[in-house]
Amino acid sequence: MRLDYGILRAPARILFGNGQRAALGRVAAELGQRVLVCTDARFAATPQMQAIRDDLERQGLAVAVFDGTQPELPLSGIVNCATRFRDFDPQVVVGLGGGSCLDLAKLAALLLTHGGQLPDYYGEMKVPGPVLPVIAVPTTSGTGSEATPVAVLGDPSRAIKVGISSPHLIPHTAICDPELTLTCPAGLTAISGADALAHAVECFAAVERPGDPAMALTRVFVGKNALGDHLALSAIRLLFDHLPRAVEDGGDLEARSAVMLGATMAGLAFGSGGTAAAHALQYPVGAETGSAHGLGIAILLPHTIDFNLVQAPGAYADLARALGLSDAADDMAAARAFAAALRDLFARIGIPAGLDALNVDPAGFGRMAELAMGATRLVENNPRPLDAAAMRGILDMAMPEPRGKAAHA
Structure with a gap:
């Protein structure tokens, strides 16, 4: 941190x-x-x-x-x-x-x-x-x-x-x-909570910039920072522990309270730290498919993590250790444990694993990748550098096996 x-x-x-x-x-x-x-x-x-x-x-x-x-x-x-x-x-x-x-x-x-x-x-x-x-x-x-x-x-x-x-x-x-x-349906609870979790994870793993005194006066999203880190980590803990309960039993007021607190803390975190690749990619995917923002984010987030941890595993490793998901000294091993736990959580609340669930046409991936690059504040905030080819690679990864892995290899 x-x-x-x-x-x-x-x-x-x-x-x-x-x-x-x-x-x-x-x-x-x-x-x-x-x-x-x-x-x-x-x-x-x-x-x-x-x-x-x-x-x-x-x-x-x-x-x-x-x-x-x-x-x-x-x-x-x-x-x-x-x-x-x-x-x-x-x-x-x-x-x-x-x-x-x-x-x-x-x-x-x-x-x-x-x-x-x-x-x-x-x-x-x-x-x-x-x-x-x-x-x-x-x-x-x-x-x-x-x-x-x-x-x-x-x-x-x-x-x-x-x-x-x-x-x-x-x-x-x-x-x-x-x-x-309390009356929010289970499906909306799931995708809204997944969106909040993405806010916190992307903020915690954002690019780290030197602490220029002028930065906060000229940029909305400054990237990884101490206050954002602590808020984001608290939000992630709350959502990991309580989101499945809120989805499974909408009347569980304790779970509802924890999820709302997590969502607000995630908002406080990313209001300065910012979000990154998953959000940039959801904009064109959502426009193409008419799908809900939170659903697209939830599908894309694990694949953007897979892309990022190749060069920047440290933040995801910190999350794994803080959540008790791994005690591995090796950052890559711990980061992969976090990615796996996130996938398990999303599966439990009914989030699909791939973009095929949105009926997206892979023929449009090149255009979507170019459009995603237009979200400059998000692209610049990603911990691993992005270009249109990288964006296209993440979209390919987010399609079901074997096509996704083959395309990324």
């Missing part, structure tokens, strides 16, 4: 625990009098949503609700939300739901504060200043968006999803209430 350089970017406060959603009204009232809630149609129709709205109104707040959040967060939906509620002039924006709802709240706050067009802000460090305060209330345990400086959206003019990354997008307050995840 790294000890000589650390960066942490985080919400002003995180309220974690069962029943913490009841604090939302008082938190919002501290920040403004007009509240815009961004959610989706499913959650908007639940008793929990009515209780939350009642709580806000008891605090004397004017409340408007946008319940049109769509999966994969299309650009048009974000613009629609900001345009529709501009005259309402919200002072606080609440994101309530899965990752798309939280990202919508961030991006609506951005447009309502600074105007312009969202493509003006694509990439890193292009948001010119603070945005309206955002309160993030996740109902799934995966994206970690409640704690990150990143929002991802779908732009029809782009072949893959695009990101806006800026410390100004970090929510002011995160309210993480595990009780809100």
Whole structure:
């Protein structure tokens, strides 16, 4: 683990625990009098949503609700939300739901504060200043968006999803209430939890850069660092120990709590440390197949680890030893033990082993590899150097035997 350089970017406060959603009204009232809630149609129709709205109104707040959040967060939906509620002039924006709802709240706050067009802000460090305060209330345990400086959206003019990354997008307050995840289906629990695990693993194994004092002011993802390492390791422990339980018994509140805590800690970690190859590759794979982000990440992560440990086994070896998976002195042997344990965990929660489960056409692998290289902040964060040929090799590895191994040999 790294000890000589650390960066942490985080919400002003995180309220974690069962029943913490009841604090939302008082938190919002501290920040403004007009509240815009961004959610989706499913959650908007639940008793929990009515209780939350009642709580806000008891605090004397004017409340408007946008319940049109769509999966994969299309650009048009974000613009629609900001345009529709501009005259309402919200002072606080609440994101309530899965990752798309939280990202919508961030991006609506951005447009309502600074105007312009969202493509003006694509990439890193292009948001010119603070945005309206955002309160993030996740109902799934995966994206970690409640704690990150990143929002991802779908732009029809782009072949893959695009990101806006800026410390100004970090929510002011995160309210993480595990009780809100109790109705999350087993399949979504599995792929969301696998996404959170990937955040932590890729952050822990990210490239290690010299601790330049200017780096955190010019880059969102700084790579492996001391604060990210400790958060990521804690997240990995929680998810290894509790994710299978949460998938197998959705009513296990202890497991749900541990998984939500792990997802939030993973978000805190990668909000500065960043992610890498698995995320870069999922963008084109997801665009090609229409598959869920977390599912693609979970399939790709073990194969990116296989690629990375050839030259950079140390971080994976550290994880194996910390989790009690190996006591081997040899880094390569310990790293392979971690990779094997991760595959076993994913198999237990129903994650397929290969990209064939997504009905992906290998004929498009060359184009997908080129597109993945466009995710520069992720490519540069990988511990082993990447080029289009390496990306293509990982995709080949992720196809079933014998083709994958033969293609990589």
